[in-house]
Amino acid sequence: MxxxxxxxxxxxxxxxxxxxxxxxxxxxxxxxxxxxxxxxxxxxxxxxxxxxxxxxxxxxxxxxxxxxxxxxxxxxxxxxxxxxxxxxxxxxxxxxxxxxxxxxxxxxxxxxxxxxxxxxxxxxxxxxxxxxxxxxxxxxxxxxxxxxxxxxxxxxxxxxxxxxxxxxxxxxxxxxxxxxxxxxxxxxxxxxxxxxxxxxxxxxxxxxxxxxxxxxxxxxxxxxxxxxxxxxxxxxxxxxxxxxxxxxxxxxxxxxxxxxxxxxxxxxxxxxxxxxxxxxxxxxxxxxxxxxxxxxxxxxxxxxxxxxxxxxxRWVDPFALSTPITRGHEDIPVSMSMTASTHYSPYQKKSSGSHGKGMPHQFIDAKHPFLLPLVESWRLGLLAVVTDSSCCHSSAQPTSSNPTAIPRENQYAFPCPDIIATLNTEEKIDIGCANYGVTHHLWLQRAPYIFAMKKVMQTWNDVHPVLLDKVQSTGWTENEILELEKAVAAYYVDCFYLYFGHAPMLPHQLSHHTSEDYTPEARAHMLTSRSGVYMDVKDLI
Incomplete structure (x- = not known):
């Protein structure tokens, strides 16, 4: 006291x-x-x-x-x-x-x-x-x-x-x-x-x-x-x-x-x-x-x-979301723990057990009530990819011993804020036109965009599918356009995986049919006596 x-x-x-x-x-x-x-x-x-x-x-x-x-x-x-x-x-x-x-x-x-x-x-x-x-x-x-x-x-x-x-x-x-x-x-x-x-x-x-x-x-x-x-x-x-x-x-x-x-x-x-x-x-x-x-x-x-x-x-890589942190009490506290098994992927890979012994991995088409289905040609292209990481280009495997690799954070492109904040910039119009064309329910409306992608892919330093180099001065029928679209989609998804190590963001079907009378950009048309045929200008040169 x-x-x-x-x-x-x-x-x-x-x-x-x-x-x-x-x-x-x-x-x-x-x-x-x-x-x-x-x-x-x-x-x-x-x-x-x-x-x-x-x-x-x-x-x-x-x-x-x-x-x-x-x-x-x-x-x-x-x-x-x-x-x-x-x-x-x-x-x-x-x-x-x-x-x-x-x-x-x-x-x-x-x-x-x-x-x-x-x-x-x-x-x-x-x-x-x-x-x-x-x-x-x-x-x-x-x-x-x-x-x-x-x-x-x-x-x-x-x-x-x-x-x-x-x-x-x-x-x-x-x-x-x-x-x-x-x-x-x-x-x-x-x-x-x-x-x-x-x-x-x-x-x-x-x-x-x-x-x-x-x-x-x-x-x-x-x-x-x-x-x-x-x-x-x-x-x-x-x-x-x-x-x-x-x-x-x-x-x-x-x-x-x-x-x-x-x-x-x-x-x-x-x-x-x-x-x-x-x-x-x-x-x-x-x-x-x-x-x-x-x-x-x-x-x-x-x-x-x-x-x-x-x-x-944490969310630099949008496909690497992780679970909340956990705690421990040994010696001194642990803080953040991240487990690879909890990562989210938009197009998950099938396990080897679902294909049988020795079969390669593949992507699967994710289904969700709130997710619109993939455009069919792009869905088939996704499923055709062989997800064998050993075949990937060295740029898809960033390590300290690989100075030529593309850093993981640079494998995703962020849109210019102007596109979101404005209505009539040239970039926003271009994106709107491309999205409209790639997902249109009419093959004739999709054709110009398919050929635009075909032209770009011909410049890639790689072995192209035969259809990408094909020229038809007599025009392309609906079935031929659809086959070309599948070849373009499959080639794009496969190349993307080989160079980046993961699947690209793919176009989904629109929830409604677009108006047949509306086109977002003016295009020159050539009238022919043959119906159901699309002519690419390059094929005529």
């Missing part, structure tokens, strides 16, 4: 009573205080044995965690401000708030973007403000990420730990591909960069915790600090004596929350005031939803933050 002169009410009235055991000239121990202060509104004090400042702890049972205008979470952000220690995330206390002097290569992980770092794709476009990272900025960020990724190889741990590391690496690569390949607004680029920095910092501290701090914590030597205190580390709040002792031993800043009734045996050398953080409070301009509401000591807070990163940033 406290003496009468050390009651909570008297301590609040005279905080200097905290110094009743002060001995600044004596070396510190884990449970003595270099600095101490009273926690507002509670019969508790906060004591730190090794830090030079006193951060205000984030406290609350129903706190709202949301992204701020600087794409961080303010005092609720474990990368920026000390949080309550949670057993599942012991490594979060090892995060560096600023880049170290001797590690300038990691500077891009600690700095936000300016408008200088953003380059518009086309400053003459109707839709303004669409662009990407400046190439030099991207290369610096990529180089910093690679330096951290390379350090992963030095970690020894359980399969769960290694899986957690690799899933961080996978997510980083997806984020970098998004920054490299997906034009978007400046605000979205800033968000993607901030999330890339977040995952990279977590991976960096993940590695440092496993290779530096955890081995020192478990070493059998004395509890004296094994290295100078590093004030660039975020640190953590804790009321667990074991945690305080372990953090003190490896010089991680730690703040011990102590009930006033236990003050009698605690030494505090100096009083301190809470440091007020200079964080942005305005919400993110993208109007993002609240990430988490609840106790800041709840591990679900960090699950929700990583959920946001995963679900908002």
């Amino acid at each position: 406290l003496p009468e002169d050390l009651t909570p009410s008297k301590i609040r009235g005279n905080p200097k009573l905290l110094l009743h055991n002060g001995a600044a000239s004596t070396s510190n121990s884990p449970f003595n205080g270099r600095y101490g202060t009273i926690l507002d509104g509670q019969d508790s004090i906060i004591v730190t044995p090794n830090s030079s400042f006193m951060p205000r702890p984030p406290i609350g049972a129903q706190c709202e965690v949301y992204m701020r205008a600087n794409y961080q979470y303010g005092t609720d952000d474990h990368l920026q401000w000390p949080q309550a220690y949670i057993d599942q995330y012991p490594h979060f206390a090892c995060i560096h708030r600023v880049v170290l002097e001797g590690n300038r290569a990691l500077c891009p992980l600690f700095h936000g973007l300016t408008h200088y770092d953003f380059v518009e794709c086309d400053d003459t476009a109707i839709v303004k403000g669409v662009g990407c990272l400046r190439p030099l900025t991207f290369l610096r960020l990529q180089s910093a990420c690679q330096a951290v990724i390379d350090s992963v190889g030095g970690v020894n741990g359980s399969n769960t730990v290694l899986s957690g590391l690799q899933s961080h690496v996978s997510l980083i690569k997806l984020l970098l591909r998004r920054l490299h390949a997906l034009p978007t607004s400046f605000a979205r680029v800033c968000l993607t960069v901030a999330e890339t920095q977040r995952v990279m910092c977590e991976l960096h501290l993940f590695v440092e915790y496993m290779t530096i701090y955890k081995p020192l914590m478990e070493a059998p030597e004395s509890d004296a600090p094994s290295m100078p205190i590093d004030d660039t580390l975020v640190g953590a709040f804790s009321n667990d004596a074991t945690v305080v002792q372990r953090f003190f031993k490896v010089s991680i800043p730690v703040w011990h929350m102590v009930a006033m009734k236990d003050l009698l045996g605690i030494r505090i050398d100096n009083l301190s005031k809470f440091m007020t953080p200079l964080f942005v409070e305005e919400p993110c301009p993208l109007r993002l939803p609240t990430v988490f509401v609840g106790s800041l000591r709840d591990p679900q807070k960090y699950c929700r933050i990583q959920d946001f990163t995963t679900h908002s940033m």
Whole structure:
């Protein structure tokens, strides 16, 4: 029990009573205080044995965690401000708030973007403000990420730990591909960069915790600090004596929350005031939803933050959607896990068992009540493809040892935003005409587009089907056009798979018959005495 002169009410009235055991000239121990202060509104004090400042702890049972205008979470952000220690995330206390002097290569992980770092794709476009990272900025960020990724190889741990590391690496690569390949607004680029920095910092501290701090914590030597205190580390709040002792031993800043009734045996050398953080409070301009509401000591807070990163940033490859993240509790937490078996494909491959032993894989035509059926000639072309990846061109197999490969993120073409935002641009009219022609229910209306594709395919550096080189000065009948259409479709789908390793997006039938009187573009017609025949101008030259 406290003496009468050390009651909570008297301590609040005279905080200097905290110094009743002060001995600044004596070396510190884990449970003595270099600095101490009273926690507002509670019969508790906060004591730190090794830090030079006193951060205000984030406290609350129903706190709202949301992204701020600087794409961080303010005092609720474990990368920026000390949080309550949670057993599942012991490594979060090892995060560096600023880049170290001797590690300038990691500077891009600690700095936000300016408008200088953003380059518009086309400053003459109707839709303004669409662009990407400046190439030099991207290369610096990529180089910093690679330096951290390379350090992963030095970690020894359980399969769960290694899986957690690799899933961080996978997510980083997806984020970098998004920054490299997906034009978007400046605000979205800033968000993607901030999330890339977040995952990279977590991976960096993940590695440092496993290779530096955890081995020192478990070493059998004395509890004296094994290295100078590093004030660039975020640190953590804790009321667990074991945690305080372990953090003190490896010089991680730690703040011990102590009930006033236990003050009698605690030494505090100096009083301190809470440091007020200079964080942005305005919400993110993208109007993002609240990430988490609840106790800041709840591990679900960090699950929700990583959920946001995963679900908002992963989708560079639209055919590689993955399941939500899962968690584990071995050694240190795992974060994002991605399993290849859960990936989605629009035209799935048949398993080898459905064809018999030794038979090649093939695509199947996916069926769904909300999905219009494929145009028949294109459906047959899809089913005719032999999906043997060993036959694919080297460009379809991007690996570190294959510099000629087409990067996966460049295997998808994003439409110019002008096409979506306007009604009468030339590009939109061209796409509308092509879609109209390829899917028209009348073969005579499809014929010009079939021959246009035939002409393009003749320029491809490959062995063409015989029909693509065929010339008929007497014209083409309906049956001949239909056979040509099948040859064009099959050749296109097969070539696409061989060069990209997956099926293309294929035309689907219209849900209605188009008007026979309407044509989206003017075309010159030649009248002949023979009905049911289509003449290609090139055949007459």
